[in-house]
Amino acid sequence: MTHRRPASSPGSLPAPPPEVRGRVVAHLAGVQAAPLALLVAPAGYGKSILLSQHAAAFTGQVLTWRPHRGAHEPASLLNRVTRQLLGTGPGLGPEVGPWESAEPATVESVLAAIEQRPNPVLLIVDDAHLIHGSPVEAALEEMALLAPANLRIVLAGRRRPAINLARHELSGAVVLTPRELALDAAEIQEVLRASAPDGSERAAGGEAGRAEALVRLTEGWPVALRLCAQSPRRTGRSVAALADSTLAVAAVRGYLDREVLGVLPAALARDFERICRASPGRWLHDDGSGVLDELDTAYGLVRRRADGRYDCVPLLREHVRRRAAPVPAVAPGPTLLPPDSGPPPALHLRCFRRFEAAFGEQELDWSVTRPRVRALARLLAVHAGQPVHRERLMAALWPESPERTASRGLQVALSALRTFLEPGADRGRTRLLIRSGEAYMIALPPGGSCDVQRFEAAVTTGLRAAAHGAGGAEQAAESLGLALRLYTGELLPEDGPAEWVVPLREHYRSQAVRAAHTLAEVELDRGRPAAAAAAARAGLAVDPFQDAVWRLLVTAHRAAGDPAAAHQASMRHARVLAALDVPPRGLTEV
Known part of the structure; x- marks a missing residue:
C-alpha cells in the first residue's frame, strides 16, 4: 500500500509532506490496548498515506486488504490474510509463497494463526466504506471482538462502519475523524511554504492575506487546500472571493x-x-x-x-x-443532461416483502417486461442511488454465461429497463437509469424513496442514539421503531435463493432483529415494558431462534405485571429450544 505523491500542477499546492502527519501516526502507534481503530473521513484527508506510514512504523507483521466494489463475501478477506500470514515479508506487497488448502479460511482459523505469531500483527483495511453493512464487514467485527492480544485492526474509509462500538470488547476502540486528521496551523504553514515558487516564506509577505483566506476556507482539509490553489492568485484575498474563484473551476465542483x-x-x-x-x-x-x-x-x-x-x-x-439543482449526489459524475420536460417524477421503491415501484401513486406494471429485466430492476433498486458495477450485474444475473454473452444480455436488459422507466427519452438524456463509467444505478429524484435506504438510515441513527444511553433514548426509540415498521418482510422474495440476494437478505434480517433487540432494551430502561414486549415480539417474528430476545420478552411481561403472558412466552421459548434439541434453562421460567 505505497503512496506516490502526485506531481504538482502549475499554481497548485503539493500534497502535505509525509512528515507533517507524524502526530497522527504517533497517536495510532501509541494505542496498544485497543484491538480496533477507525479512520473515518471524506476523501482527501490523507487516510491512505497515514495507513502507509503507520504500517512502516509498525514493529511486527502487517497484513493489508483493500476491497473492490462488490467484495461482500468474507472469503475474499480471509483468504488474502491467510496467504499473507503464510507468506514471507511484511505483507505490504504481493504475497510470497504459494498457499493452498482443502479447507476454506474462516475467522477462527485466521485468528488462531495470528495468535501463534510471536510478534504483533497489524491488519489494515483501506476503503472500508465499500463493504459497509456486508458480511465481510461483519467478519471484521467478529475478528475485532475475538482478537488475540497480539492483533490490531485499522479500518479506514469515507463512512463509519456498521460496527457496534458499544460492545465491551470494543470499548477502547479509537475513532479518528476530520477533527483529528485535519492539518493543524503548523502543518498548514508547512504546506503553504512548500507551495511558494522559490520555497521561501512567501506566504508571510504579499501572500499573507491569501494564506489566511485559504486556512479559513479549508479548515485544514488537505485536498481542499489543493483545490483552492487552482484559483488564480490574482483573486481577491477574502474568503468569499477565494470561494467564488475556486468553485468557478469545473474540476473542483466535479x-x-x-x-x-x-x-x-x-x-x-x-x-x-x-x-x-x-x-x-x-x-x-x-x-x-x-x-x-x-x-x-x-x-x-x-x-x-x-x-x-x-x-x-x-x-x-x-x-x-x-448547486443548481438537486441531482442524486451519489452519482459519481454522470454527464447526463436533464430533459426539457421538467423535473423527473418521484420514484418510490419497495424491496421488503415484495418488490414494487411507483411514480407517485401509480404503481408500475412489470408484467410487460421480461424476467431478466425485472431481476435487473430489483438488483438496482435495492442499491438505489448507488452505482453498481457492470461486472457485478453480469455475475449476479448471468453467472454461468461466458463474458461476451453476459455483456450482451446486460446491454439488452439495460436498454429495455431504460425504455420501460422513461419511454421516449433519448439514451443520453435519461434521468432514472444513469450510467457512470462502468456502473449503473437507479436514481431517486427529489421526493422519491426506497424502503431499504430508509431502513438502513433508521437503524444506524437508532443504534448510535442507543449507545448514548439515557440521553439518546428518545431518538433511539423513534428511529428503531421506524426501522421495524419499514422492515415488512424479507428482502426481494421474488428472487428466491439467488446467490446475489441471499447475503443481503440475511444482513437486513439480522439488522431488523438487532433493531428489535436494542429497542426492547431501550424501552425497558425507559420504564415502558409494554413497548419493550412489542419490540421483542417484532424481533421474534423475524427470527424466532433468538434466545436473548425471548428472554427480553419474558422480562418485559414480568415488568408489566403480566405473569400469565410471561409464562406463555416462557413456554413458547421452551418449545423453540426443544425444536433445536437444546435443554431449557431456568432463566425464562416464571
Missing part, C-alpha cells in the same frame, strides 16, 4: 460531487443540500431530523460543536449551497 458527496445515499445528500440552503450563515441549522448528526458521526462531513451548533468546511458548504 471532485466535490464525485469524491466527497458521492458516497452519501441520495436521500441524505438531498437533505444535506436542503439544510445548507436553509442556513445562510456560518452555522448549519438543525431541523430535528437527525440528518446533521448522521453526517457528523457516520461521514465526518459536518461537526457538532459543544454549544450544539453544526459547522462544515466552508468550501464544501458553499459548494452545496450553490
Whole structure:
C-alpha cells in the first residue's frame, strides 16, 4: 500500500509532506490496548498515506486488504490474510509463497494463526466504506471482538462502519475523524511554504492575506487546500472571493460531487443540500431530523460543536449551497443532461416483502417486461442511488454465461429497463437509469424513496442514539421503531435463493432483529415494558431462534405485571429450544 505523491500542477499546492502527519501516526502507534481503530473521513484527508506510514512504523507483521466494489463475501478477506500470514515479508506487497488448502479460511482459523505469531500483527483495511453493512464487514467485527492480544485492526474509509462500538470488547476502540486528521496551523504553514515558487516564506509577505483566506476556507482539509490553489492568485484575498474563484473551476465542483458527496445515499445528500440552503450563515441549522448528526458521526462531513451548533468546511458548504439543482449526489459524475420536460417524477421503491415501484401513486406494471429485466430492476433498486458495477450485474444475473454473452444480455436488459422507466427519452438524456463509467444505478429524484435506504438510515441513527444511553433514548426509540415498521418482510422474495440476494437478505434480517433487540432494551430502561414486549415480539417474528430476545420478552411481561403472558412466552421459548434439541434453562421460567 505505497503512496506516490502526485506531481504538482502549475499554481497548485503539493500534497502535505509525509512528515507533517507524524502526530497522527504517533497517536495510532501509541494505542496498544485497543484491538480496533477507525479512520473515518471524506476523501482527501490523507487516510491512505497515514495507513502507509503507520504500517512502516509498525514493529511486527502487517497484513493489508483493500476491497473492490462488490467484495461482500468474507472469503475474499480471509483468504488474502491467510496467504499473507503464510507468506514471507511484511505483507505490504504481493504475497510470497504459494498457499493452498482443502479447507476454506474462516475467522477462527485466521485468528488462531495470528495468535501463534510471536510478534504483533497489524491488519489494515483501506476503503472500508465499500463493504459497509456486508458480511465481510461483519467478519471484521467478529475478528475485532475475538482478537488475540497480539492483533490490531485499522479500518479506514469515507463512512463509519456498521460496527457496534458499544460492545465491551470494543470499548477502547479509537475513532479518528476530520477533527483529528485535519492539518493543524503548523502543518498548514508547512504546506503553504512548500507551495511558494522559490520555497521561501512567501506566504508571510504579499501572500499573507491569501494564506489566511485559504486556512479559513479549508479548515485544514488537505485536498481542499489543493483545490483552492487552482484559483488564480490574482483573486481577491477574502474568503468569499477565494470561494467564488475556486468553485468557478469545473474540476473542483466535479471532485466535490464525485469524491466527497458521492458516497452519501441520495436521500441524505438531498437533505444535506436542503439544510445548507436553509442556513445562510456560518452555522448549519438543525431541523430535528437527525440528518446533521448522521453526517457528523457516520461521514465526518459536518461537526457538532459543544454549544450544539453544526459547522462544515466552508468550501464544501458553499459548494452545496450553490448547486443548481438537486441531482442524486451519489452519482459519481454522470454527464447526463436533464430533459426539457421538467423535473423527473418521484420514484418510490419497495424491496421488503415484495418488490414494487411507483411514480407517485401509480404503481408500475412489470408484467410487460421480461424476467431478466425485472431481476435487473430489483438488483438496482435495492442499491438505489448507488452505482453498481457492470461486472457485478453480469455475475449476479448471468453467472454461468461466458463474458461476451453476459455483456450482451446486460446491454439488452439495460436498454429495455431504460425504455420501460422513461419511454421516449433519448439514451443520453435519461434521468432514472444513469450510467457512470462502468456502473449503473437507479436514481431517486427529489421526493422519491426506497424502503431499504430508509431502513438502513433508521437503524444506524437508532443504534448510535442507543449507545448514548439515557440521553439518546428518545431518538433511539423513534428511529428503531421506524426501522421495524419499514422492515415488512424479507428482502426481494421474488428472487428466491439467488446467490446475489441471499447475503443481503440475511444482513437486513439480522439488522431488523438487532433493531428489535436494542429497542426492547431501550424501552425497558425507559420504564415502558409494554413497548419493550412489542419490540421483542417484532424481533421474534423475524427470527424466532433468538434466545436473548425471548428472554427480553419474558422480562418485559414480568415488568408489566403480566405473569400469565410471561409464562406463555416462557413456554413458547421452551418449545423453540426443544425444536433445536437444546435443554431449557431456568432463566425464562416464571
